[in-house]
Amino acid sequence: MQFIVELGRYVKLLGAVFSRPEQWKTFRNQVFKEMNTLGIDSLPIISIISVFMGAVITIQTASNLDGGFIPLYSVGYAARQSMILEFSPTIIALILIGKVGSSISSELGTMRVSEQIDALEIMGINSANYLILPKVVACILFNPFLITLSMVIGISGGYLATVFTGIMAGSDYEYGVRYDFNSFDYTYAMIKTVLFAFVIVTVPAFYGYYVKGGSVEVGRASTKAVVSSSIVILILNYVVTQLLLI
Amino acid sequence: MIEVKNITKRFGDNEVLSDVSAQFERGKTNLIIGASGSGKTTLTKCIVGLHDVSDGEVLYDGVNFSALKQSERKEIRQQIGFLFQGGALFDSMTVEENVMFPLKMFTTQSKKEMQMRVDFCLDRVNLSHTHKLFPAELSGGMKKRVGIARAIAMNPRYLFCDEPNSGLDPQTSIVIDQLINEITAEYDITTIVITHDMNSVLEIGENVIFIYKGKKWWQGDKRDILETDNQELTDFVYASDFMKKIRQRARG
Ligand SMILES: Nc1ncnc2c1ncn2[C@@H]1O[C@H](COP(=O)(O)OP(=O)(O)OP(=O)(O)O)[C@@H](O)[C@H]1O
Ligand SMILES: [Mg+2]
Numbered sequence: 224m225q226f227i228v229e230l231g232r233y234v235k236l237l238g239a240v241f242s243r244p245e246q247w248k249t250f251r252n253q254v255f256k257e258m259n260t261l262g263i264d265s266l267p268i269i270s271i272i273s274v275f276m277g278a279v280i281t282i283q284t285a286s287n288l289d290g291g292f293i294p295l296y297s298v299g300y301a302a303r304q305s306m307i308l309e310f311s312p313t314i315i316a317l318i319l320i321g322k323v324g325s326s327i328s329s330e331l332g333t334m335r336v337s338e339q340i341d342a343l344e345i346m347g348i349n350s351a352n353y354l355i356l357p358k359v360v361a362c363i364l365f366n367p368f369l370i371t372l373s374m375v376i377g378i379s380g381g382y383l384a385t386v387f388t389g390i391m392a393g394s395d396y397e398y399g400v401r402y403d404f405n406s407f408d409y410t411y412a413m414i415k416t417v418l419f420a421f422v423i424v425t426v427p428a429f430y431g432y433y434v435k436g437g438s439v440e441v442g443r444a445s446t447k448a449v450v451s452s453s454i455v456i457l458i459l460n461y462v463v464t465q466l467l468l469i
Numbered sequence: 470m471i472e473v474k475n476i477t478k479r480f481g482d483n484e485v486l487s488d489v490s491a492q493f494e495r496g497k498t499n500l501i502i503g504a505s506g507s508g509k510t511t512l513t514k515c516i517v518g519l520h521d522v523s524d525g526e527v528l529y530d531g532v533n534f535s536a537l538k539q540s541e542r543k544e545i546r547q548q549i550g551f552l553f554q555g556g557a558l559f560d561s562m563t564v565e566e567n568v569m570f571p572l573k574m575f576t577t578q579s580k581k582e583m584q585m586r587v588d589f590c591l592d593r594v595n596l597s598h599t600h601k602l603f604p605a606e607l608s609g610g611m612k613k614r615v616g617i618a619r620a621i622a623m624n625p626r627y628l629f630c631d632e633p634n635s636g637l638d639p640q641t642s643i644v645i646d647q648l649i650n651e652i653t654a655e656y657d658i659t660t661i662v663i664t665h666d667m668n669s670v671l672e673i674g675e676n677v678i679f680i681y682k683g684k685k686w687w688q689g690d691k692r693d694i695l696e697t698d699n700q701e702l703t704d705f706v707y708a709s710d711f712m713k714k715i716r717q718r719a720r721g
Binding site: 245246249337338339341342344345346347348 | 514517519542543544546547549551553555557558559560570571573574575
């Protein structure tokens with residue numbers, strides 16, 4: 224029951240978010256600003272995580288192929304597929320929830336409890352639209368780039384691992400990376416990326432926007448936001464995968 | 470003129486305002502006084518629609534604000550200047566950007582015109598050297614004054630100030646009172662000021678409304694306050710010996 228009420232409020236908030244911005248110029252500036260804080264500032268952490276994950280996947284796969292029965296290049300193939308299909312779009316999304324989602328939730332929550340949201344409303348500004356829409360647009364535009372970069376860095380990380388460990392020839396790995404590439408896999412990953420970007424912004428924004436109380440509640444909202452949006456993303460991931468890949 | 474008719478406001482079971490009716494006149498600084506927790510802030514938030522009233526209605530120059538849809542309220546809202554009790558400055562913006570914000574959103578003024586208006590408003594609250602500071606870098610009283618500058622930036626028709634001079638020294642406090650009074654008379658606007666400051670009450674109190682436990686208990690002007698025998702009001706106003714002496718002297 225509680226869930227239905229919350230869902231109703233979430234949908235209502237989305238209704239307020241998706242309306243015409245008061246001023247296009249201000250809106251555009253805000254989108255760029257948010258791309259900076261939500262996107263560009265995430266580059267370092269995403270790069271570090273991706274390079275290590277790519278490397279580890281490669282070493283794990285390669286070290287499990289002792290029989291000589293499966294060709295070595297399949298390591299490159301496996302690394303590429305796991306990065307593109309799952310690691311970059313989904314795991315990075317979960318990491319972005321922790322980084323971007325929680326900050327959105329606490330920013331809005333703080334604005335709520337310090338009456339800054341009321342101040343916007345009193346001026347006659349649609350606060351949900353003004354505060355949330357630029358973040359949604361920024362993430363939807365920027366995340367595909369971020370995730371693609373993560374794929375590239377992850378696959379390169381695998382290559383570096385072959386060089387450093389000598390576990391297999393770099394050329395075999397490279398052959399595997401190029402082997403049997405299906406561009407729909409990338410499309411599938413981008414569909415997920417855009418959907419997840421929407422969740423990463425709107426679910427935490429929902430929790431932050433409706434905070435009641437003080438700093439304790441702001442913290443609590445942020446925690447709830449991370450938990451709920453992670454679950455939503457995992458479920459969405461399953462649904463989209465079943466719909467698109469079977 | 471702003472008129473409230475039979476406003477009742479409940480938070481859950483807690484009835485914070487009971488059947489409050491009052492008129493706030495145009496061209497006058499209308500004061501709301503009352504003990505802490507009596508419902509003053511809640512009353513003004515009901516008037517501007519930040520809280521939905523449980524009962525009753527609010528009229529802005531005859532327009533029934535309570536009956537308007539959220540989207541229709543916008544027009545009146547853009548004519549409201551509101552100083553929050555806590556300032557509610559946008560903490561991601563500098564002082565200057567805070568004051569400029571409503572101008573940017575709602576006017577087609579050039580950058581230069583806006584800058585002039587911002588300078589003018591900040592000057593009027595005696596803050597001409599803080600343009601580039603962030604709210605976190607200001608003292609409490611300075612935040613209040615920036616809040617006032619932001620509230621008057623758009624030349625509002627209706628001005629609300631929730632305790633504009635709490636946290637200010639007596640001298641600045643008087644400057645702010647006079648400023649609010651001047652703006653009110655000069656532009657013939659409807660101003661509602663919540664205050665705890667008896668100095669302000671006896672200085673600028675042309676229409677004073679006393680809220681007691683969520684009810685409108687008394688209404689009058691500063692001269693009436695010296696004369697009144699209303700027990701709750703005198704208990705509130707003449708709590709200190711100093712104020713008692715003032716009354717004795719005034720009554721001869
Ligand atoms: N959002 C809210 N939810 C629940 N109760 C509230 C809310 N806002 C105010 N109240 C209650 O309403 C009562 C009146 O609060 P209000 O803020 O209007 O007092 P006030 O007269 O402005 O006091 P002060 O002079 O201390 O600012 C208080 O008992 C408070 O607990
Ligand atoms: Mg108050």
